[in-house]
Amino acid sequence: xxxxxxxxxxxxxxxxxxxxxxxxDIINGKIVKKSSMLYMASVQIDEKHRCGGFLIxxxxxxxxxxxxxxxxxxxxxxxxxxxxxxxxxxxxVQHKHxxxxxxxxxxxxxxxxxxxxxxxxxxxxxxxILSEDKPxxxxxxxxxxxxxxxxxxxxxxxxxxxxxxxxxxxxxTCQTLWKKLQDLPNNVLCAGGTKTKSGACQSDSGGPLVxxxxxxxxxxxxxxxxxxxxxxxxxxxxxxxxxxxxxxGGA
Numbered sequence: 001x002x003x004x005x006x007x008x009x010x011x012x013x014x015x016x017x018x019x020x021x022x023x024x025d026i027i028n029g030k031i032v033k034k035s036s037m038l039y040m041a042s043v044q045i046d047e048k049h050r051c052g053g054f055l056i057x058x059x060x061x062x063x064x065x066x067x068x069x070x071x072x073x074x075x076x077x078x079x080x081x082x083x084x085x086x087x088x089x090x091x092x093v094q095h096k097h098x099x100x101x102x103x104x105x106x107x108x109x110x111x112x113x114x115x116x117x118x119x120x121x122x123x124x125x126x127x128x129i130l131s132e133d134k135p136x137x138x139x140x141x142x143x144x145x146x147x148x149x150x151x152x153x154x155x156x157x158x159x160x161x162x163x164x165x166x167x168x169x170x171x172x173t174c175q176t177l178w179k180k181l182q183d184l185p186n187n188v189l190c191a192g193g194t195k196t197k198s199g200a201c202q203s204d205s206g207g208p209l210v211x212x213x214x215x216x217x218x219x220x221x222x223x224x225x226x227x228x229x230x231x232x233x234x235x236x237x238x239x240x241x242x243x244x245x246x247x248x249g250g251a
Contacts, residue, residue, distance in 0.1 A: 032080050032161040039127035042082045045071035052146040052207025055126045057247055063206030064218050065102040065112040078124045080161040092117045097246045108185025110220040110234045113246050130216045133237040136168035142211040166192030169230040177229055187238040189217045190230040209233045
């Protein structure tokens with residue numbers, strides 16, 4: 001391995017760590033229609049947007065485990081515009097339930113449930129999660145949404161919720177494309193970011209991959225600076241038993 005190649009690989013891995021830390025933004029997305037995705041949540045630290053999330057139960061928001069950062073965590077719901085003057089549905093997080101086997105994004109299990117401290121208002125809706133444990137069809141039409149970068153070199157966060165269409169990527173193909181960077185963890189899906197200008201980038205991990213009206217994945221890792229590298233999502237169906245146990249426990 002040449003010195004130059006080693007340096008390039010080191011830079012690529014450093015970039016991967018950074019994008020996996022604060023997640024993904026929506027590249028080349030469009031503003032979401034009013035009241036169309038009211039399950040979307042802005043997970044905030046000290047009242048600043050850090051990650052996306054989505055409401056799957058009147059008291060629980062599902063997001064990525066790596067979104068658990070130091071500071072006062074709150075969740076904004078019921079609005080597609082998260083500018084300070086528009087936020088009126090802010091909920092404190094009573095309990096954070098990271099998956100017990102989560103260590104970092106590279107090893108997987110990047111999933112977390114947030115128990116909200118008070119009841120939700122009627123303007124907020126939940127989204128169903130896919131319970132069937134089966135691979136997605138490559139030609140499925142799916143969507144990913146968030147408040148992150150509208151372009152690779154754009155601002156880290158935008159006020160308006162953006163959405164874009166993405167398609168699932170065959171897992172074997174995905175592994176091949178990622179193998180120069182790292183081995184993919186278990187229980188993940190791949191979508192977008194390959195032969196397309198749309199997908200996830202930085203600042204909105206934790207948001208849902210939605211196919212046929214159901215949440216099937218959670219944004220975990222991306223390489224928005226590398227258009228031939230698919231985005232990585234935690235496969236929700238692999239954790240349905242754990243999700244049910246946490247919600248049933250009520251903590």
